Amino acid sequence: MSGRKRFEIIVNPVxxxxxxxxxxxxxxxxxxxxAQVRCLETECPGHAVELAATAAMQGHADVVVxxxxxxxxxxxxxxLLGHAMPLGILPLGTANVLGVEIGQRARAKSVADTLLxxxxxxxxxxxxxxxxxxxxxxxGFDGRVVGAIxxxxxRRLGRFAFIWEGLQVWAAGPSAEIHLEIDGVQEEAAWVxxxxxxxxxxxxxxxxxxxxxxxxxxxxxxxxxxxxxxAGYFLGLAFGRVAAMPGVDVVHGKExxxxxxxxxxxxxxxxxxxxxxxxxEQGTGxxxxxxxxx
Numbered sequence: 001m002s003g004r005k006r007f008e009i010i011v012n013p014v015x016x017x018x019x020x021x022x023x024x025x026x027x028x029x030x031x032x033x034x035a036q037v038r039c040l041e042t043e044c045p046g047h048a049v050e051l052a053a054t055a056a057m058q059g060h061a062d063v064v065v066x067x068x069x070x071x072x073x074x075x076x077x078x079x080l081l082g083h084a085m086p087l088g089i090l091p092l093g094t095a096n097v098l099g100v101e102i103g104q105r106a107r108a109k110s111v112a113d114t115l116l117x118x119x120x121x122x123x124x125x126x127x128x129x130x131x132x133x134x135x136x137x138x139x140g141f142d143g144r145v146v147g148a149i150x151x152x153x154x155r156r157l158g159r160f161a162f163i164w165e166g167l168q169v170w171a172a173g174p175s176a177e178i179h180l181e182i183d184g185v186q187e188e189a190a191w192v193x194x195x196x197x198x199x200x201x202x203x204x205x206x207x208x209x210x211x212x213x214x215x216x217x218x219x220x221x222x223x224x225x226x227x228x229x230x231a232g233y234f235l236g237l238a239f240g241r242v243a244a245m246p247g248v249d250v251v252h253g254k255e256x257x258x259x260x261x262x263x264x265x266x267x268x269x270x271x272x273x274x275x276x277x278x279x280x281e282q283g284t285g286x287x288x289x290x291x292x293x294x
Contacts (some may be wrong), residue, residue: 069093
């Protein structure tokens with residue numbers, strides 16, 4: 001097989017310091033295969049959305065590749081939503097949850113092989129505030145963690161920045177009660193995760209039934225508010241048994257309205273977003289993702 005021949009790669013120039021040469025190695029392998037590669041660097045938050053939308057409308061490439069972390073991939077996906085142009089990923093971030101989700105190894109040969117020959121499959125998405133997300137929305141605990149991490153700290157410490165801030169947030173105790181309306185049903189929780197995928201924070205398994213290749217959102221309601229309860233949740237994540245933990249309920253929903261009486265932090269696909277209130281919906285937009293060969 002000859003593989004794809006034209007690539008436009010949208011790259012976050014600071015993501016993982018380009019992951020110790022992974023970016024350059026993938027580009028080199030693509031070019032050695034005879035492909036034409038054009039690289040476009042993002043200049044500010046939101047720039048990748050604009051670059052991806054322009055690439056999709058021009059139609060000069062066989063695939064538009066998001067090179068960066070899950071936040072960069074989210075932006076490129078927003079630009080490609082509704083277009084026939086498929087999304088490819090070159091995982092350079094800290095957690096690379098989407099890469100883990102589709103089984104993409106962060107190795108140059110594997111990434112290049114996927115971009116050249118992988119099948120472009122329709123994927124399920126979600127909407128938060130009218131904007132697409134691929135992975136999840138976190139309200140409460142992980143929203144506070146992500147919001148506390150400065151870019152320089154993230155570049156310097158990598159995933160240890162999340163561990164450190166997570167310990168600080170855990171020690172401070174849960175924030176305000178979170179109020180939800182899930183398809184018309186009222187709920188309350190101390191921490192909420194609305195997920196479109198199986199994995200969380202990289203290798204940890206959150207859901208045994210969700211998956212990006214199928215539509216539908218799962219809502220994880222963490223009811224307990226004590227430090228001990230949260231320690232149990234983390235233990236459940238470590239062993240892939242969150243849904244079985246006491247104080248955790250899992251609900252399927254198409255429309256989730258979330259609010260709080262005080263300010264409550266939110267993260268979407270690993271990036272901090274505006275605080276509550278917000279509305280999350282099951283996505284219906286057309287989006288194809290290039291996945292590794294079986």
